[in-house]
Structure formats: C-alpha cells, structure tokens
Amino acid sequence: MLTIYSDDHHLHHGKYELIDGQLTPCFEKPSRADMVLARAQKVKLGEVAAPREFGLAPILRVHDEGFVHFLKDAWTEWQAMGRDYDMLPFTWPNRRLRQTIPDCIDGKFGYYSFDAGVPITAGTWQAVSSSVNVALTGQAELAKGARGVFSLCRPPGHHAAADYMGGYCYFNNAAIAAQAMLDQGASRVAILDVDYHHGNGTQDIFYDRADVLFTSIHGDPRFEYPFFLGYADEKGEGVGRGFNFNYPLAAGSDWSAWSLALAAACRQIAAYAPDALIVSLGVDTFKEDPISQFKLDSPDYLRMGEVIGALGLQTLFVMEGGYAVEEIGINAINVLQGFDSVT
Ligand SMILES: NCCCNCCCCCS
Numbered sequence: 001m002l003t004i005y006s007d008d009h010h011l012h013h014g015k016y017e018l019i020d021g022q023l024t025p026c027f028e029k030p031s032r033a034d035m036v037l038a039r040a041q042k043v044k045l046g047e048v049a050a051p052r053e054f055g056l057a058p059i060l061r062v063h064d065e066g067f068v069h070f071l072k073d074a075w076t077e078w079q080a081m082g083r084d085y086d087m088l089p090f091t092w093p094n095r096r097l098r099q100t101i102p103d104c105i106d107g108k109f110g111y112y113s114f115d116a117g118v119p120i121t122a123g124t125w126q127a128v129s130s131s132v133n134v135a136l137t138g139q140a141e142l143a144k145g146a147r148g149v150f151s152l153c154r155p156p157g158h159h160a161a162a163d164y165m166g167g168y169c170y171f172n173n174a175a176i177a178a179q180a181m182l183d184q185g186a187s188r189v190a191i192l193d194v195d196y197h198h199g200n201g202t203q204d205i206f207y208d209r210a211d212v213l214f215t216s217i218h219g220d221p222r223f224e225y226p227f228f229l230g231y232a233d234e235k236g237e238g239v240g241r242g243f244n245f246n247y248p249l250a251a252g253s254d255w256s257a258w259s260l261a262l263a264a265a266c267r268q269i270a271a272y273a274p275d276a277l278i279v280s281l282g283v284d285t286f287k288e289d290p291i292s293q294f295k296l297d298s299p300d301y302l303r304m305g306e307v308i309g310a311l312g313l314q315t316l317f318v319m320e321g322g323y324a325v326e327e328i329g330i331n332a333i334n335v336l337q338g339f340d341s342v343t
C-alpha cells in the first residue's frame with residue numbers, strides 16, 4: 001500500500017496540554033508519526049511518497065474562512081505581542097455567552113476552539129497545511145484507481161469542526177478528503193472512525209448531509225472525551241437523518257465487544273454503497289494507550305484491517321490518534337497489512 005508522508009509534521013511540537021487538572025507534556029508529539037513511518041518501511045508496506053500542494057481552496061470547502069485565517073495569522077499576531085511561547089486557549093463561549101468574535105487574540109482563540117489541547121506554535125500552520133496535503137494527495141492517488149492508500153497525517157483532524165479546533169486537531173483531514181472526492185464527482189462517501197475518541201468534528205461537518213455517511217466506534221461520551229457528542233441517538237438531521245451512526249462502548253471493551261460494533265458499522269457502510277471509504281485510523285484503542293480505556297491488542301488490528309478490506313471498497317486510511325508511541329507503528333500498520341491481505 002502506498003503511504004503519503006511529509007516531514008513537515010516535525011514543525012508542530014506543542015509543549016503542554018491541560019489534561020486532568022495539570023499542564024502535561026503533549027501526548028500528540030512528532031515521534032508518533034516517526035514510529036508509524038518506520039514500521040511501514042520496516043515491513044515494506046509499499047512506496048512512500050511526498051504530498052503535493054493543494055492550497056487553501058479544498059480547506060475552505062470544509063472550514064470557515066474566519067477560522068482558517070485565524071489559524072494562518074495566529075502565531076504572527078501572538079509574536080507581535082512579544083510572546084514567543086506556545087499559544088493555548090483558556091476561555092470558551094459557553095451557554096448564553098455571546099457567540100461573537102472578539103478582537104483580542106485570546107478571545108478569538110477561545111471562539112475558534114473547544115478545549116485546551118491545541119497549542120499553536122511557530123510551525124503549526126505549516127504542519128497542519130501539510131497534513132491536509134497528505135490527505136488530499138492520498139485521495140488523488142485513490143482516484144487514480146488504487147485499492148487502498150495510507151495518508152500518514154499529523155497533526156490528526158477528526159475533532160476539528162468547520163469553525164473550531166480541539167483535541168490535538170486543527171484541520172479535519174478526513175473531512176477535507178471526503179469533500180474533495182465529492183467535488184470530483186463521487187455521489188456518496190462513507191467515513192469509518194475507529195479512533196478511541198468520537199470524531200465529533202467529522203460528525204458535525206456532515207451531520208445534515210446524506211452524501212457522507214459517518215460511522216464511529218468510541219469510548220462512551222458519558223465518561224470519555226469529547227463528552228458532548230457521540231451518543232447513539234445522534235442519527236443526523238434534515239436530509240442527513242439516517243446517515244450518522246455512533247457505537248459508544250464501555251470502558252474496558254476488548255476485541256470481542258469492539259468487533260461487534262465494527263460489524264454493525266460495516267453493515268451500514270455496505271448498505272450505503274459508497275463510491276469510496278475513508279477510515280479515520282486512530283489506534284488509541286490499544287490496551288496500553290496512556291489516555292484511553294479500551295483493551296485491543298496488536299493482533300486485533302490485523303483483523304480490523306481484514307474486516308475493512310472485506311467491504312471491497314476503495315479505501316483511504318487517514319491517520320488520527322494513538323499515544324502508546326512504542327506500539328503505534330505496529331498497530332497502525334497491522335490494520336493496513338490486514339487490509340492488504342484481503343484480495
Ligand atoms: N483525560 C483525557 C483527556 C483527553 N484530551 C484530548 C484527547 C484527544 C484525543 C485525540 S485522538
């Protein structure tokens with residue numbers, strides 16, 4: 001399987017995130033993508049190619065213009081205030097507060113984010129732009145007829161909505177790739193989000209649409225981040241009703257429970273008969289993941305890939321989460337090898 005990868009992700013390396021009451025060194029760090037790339041090369045998964053440049057247009061097909069320009073100009077504005085350390089938001093427009101955009105950068109950052117997991121640094125803009133190009137280059141390769149392509153994106157994207165970032169995510173790489181498929185003539189695209197956390201951003205972007213089916217298997221939001229989206233009763237709205245399927249699972253879920261949800265999601269995807277499938281590939285479902293509560297083991301990822309491959313769909317795998325850095329490469333590439341093993 002072809003891998004699309006850019007070294008530009010090293011330009012984004014936040015120092016701290018606010019998690020569980022403490023400023024903690026970021027779990028979302030450059031070594032994650034390095035380990036996945038190393039594993040792909042070690043097992044000779046296939047060629048590794050650099051991304052092509054697609055510019056802002058495909059990003060603006062999904063994300064709000066004010067949000068994109070905030071992210072583009074944020075670091076320059078921050079530096080102009082004499083600040084040379086990472087940006088972090090700390091105030092958000094909660095219920096009954098004005099949904100207005102302040103002039104002050106701290107206010108704007110709060111308006112365009114939903115948690116304190118999105119440090120902005122000098123290299124963040126370049127890194128997130130390249131991560132989008134990695135997804136779009138993978139989509140372009142799939143459009144040429146490839147059965148499966150791996151976009152090794154970093155930073156991840158599935159928590160980012162049209163006009164807010166969060167959960168280590170800035171631009172929604174998978175959503176941008178899905179929109180590009182539709183803009184190039186696809187009628188229906190299915191997204192399967194296998195990350196441990198609900199893809200709240202991806203769901204939100206396509207919630208009122210029937211041309212993208214969103215399915216997600218994740219930690220039950222009653223106890224797990226992102227807490228405020230990802231419940232089973234979220235089925236879509238308007239013409240989008242019936243094209244959103246959430247499979248929240250209890251803490252401690254292992255392959256036996258997780259695979260039943262995967263089978264249910266695959267039934268929905270098969271019935272939808274999409275032109276292509278995008279998998280938001282997070283492997284923080286791993287039993288040793290430092291911030292997650294599922295119990296999948298490395299061999300389970302081979303089976304996951306086999307089940308996805310059995311759908312017989314052209315599939316773009318877009319890297320999302322996974323924070324057990326020593327095993328992230330084995331687990332992510334196992335999915336792709338499992339997929340490739342299905343002829
Ligand atoms: N106590 C856990 C807090 C998690 N905070 C953000 C997690 C983002 C995952 C991205 S895949």
Ligand SMILES: [Zn+2]
Pocket residue numbers: 195196197282284321322
């Ligand atoms: Zn996650």
